[in-house]
Amino acid sequence: VSAEAQKRRAALEAVKHVQSNMTLGLGTGSTARYATEAVGEKLVSGEVEGVRAVATSKATAALAEHLGIPLTELGGAGVDLAIDGIDEVTDDLEAIKGLGGALAREKIVEARARTLILIGDSSKRVRRLGERAPVPVEVLPFGWEAAVSDLEALSCRAAPRCDESGAFKTSDNGNYLIDCRFDAAFDAYEVAAAISVIPGVLEHGLFLGLAKLAYIATDEGVVELTRS
Ligand code: A5P
Numbered sequence: 001v002s003a004e005a006q007k008r009r010a011a012l013e014a015v016k017h018v019q020s021n022m023t024l025g026l027g028t029g030s031t032a033r034y035a036t037e038a039v040g041e042k043l044v045s046g047e048v049e050g051v052r053a054v055a056t057s058k059a060t061a062a063l064a065e066h067l068g069i070p071l072t073e074l075g076g077a078g079v080d081l082a083i084d085g086i087d088e089v090t091d092d093l094e095a096i097k098g099l100g101g102a103l104a105r106e107k108i109v110e111a112r113a114r115t116l117i118l119i120g121d122s123s124k125r126v127r128r129l130g131e132r133a134p135v136p137v138e139v140l141p142f143g144w145e146a147a148v149s150d151l152e153a154l155s156c157r158a159a160p161r162c163d164e165s166g167a168f169k170t171s172d173n174g175n176y177l178i179d180c181r182f183d184a185a186f187d188a189y190e191v192a193a194a195i196s197v198i199p200g201v202l203e204h205g206l207f208l209g210l211a212k213l214a215y216i217a218t219d220e221g222v223v224e225l226t227r228s
Pocket of ligand 1: 028
């Protein structure tokens with residue numbers, strides 16, 4: 001089964017949790033896209049009604065609009081259900097997100113979801129965070145080099161994400177994305193707390209203690225991971 005087919009299967013499993021009149025958080029990336037498309041189909045078919053959604057990126061907002069999913073702001077009440085992809089997830093449902101650059105808006109919405117469901121293909125399941133993916137950190141352009149120095153003091157290799165021409169990539173919020181590679185195992189909660197207090201850091205891609213459920217597709221079927 002191709003990775004794309006796996007992503008779609010995981011997404012379809014998560015979308016079974018969507019009910020009428022829910023406010024949804026729509027994730028960003030190639031896996032979340034399948035979930036957003038499936039939500040659109042459920043609305044068109046009439047299987048659910050009254051659903052509204054908060055998009056976690058400009059790209060997802062454009063997709064939702066195209067599919068006819070009514071968009072709303074993130075109000076004080078948060079969202080009922082958020083569904084999003086991951087870059088890495090452990091069996092304890094700790095995750096790294098943000099290689100698509102949308103980590104700040106994703107964190108803002110998904111930390112306020114009554115239920116967060118993570119979805120991915122089998123390549124996303126890891127034994128420890130940082131095994132394959134860097135921890136992305138969104139920093140304000142002003143004084144960014146000082147933030148990089150502070151990040152490197154946490155025993156990682158930190159570098160701004162660049163496009164093919166070598167220009168710094170920016171988030172939807174106009175900030176830089178610093179990818180932090182940890183060569184050895186690290187305490188994710190300690191690192192998350194340390195990153196959060198670096199001046200100029202807007203948000204980081206460690207999504208800890210947030211997800212209730214993950215659906216990881218394998219060749220044999222979709223594995224459900226739950227928080228113990
Ligand atoms: C977006 O910023 C990310 O958090 C994505 O959710 C994550 O990178 C997964 O993307 P794919 O589903 O495209 O791998």
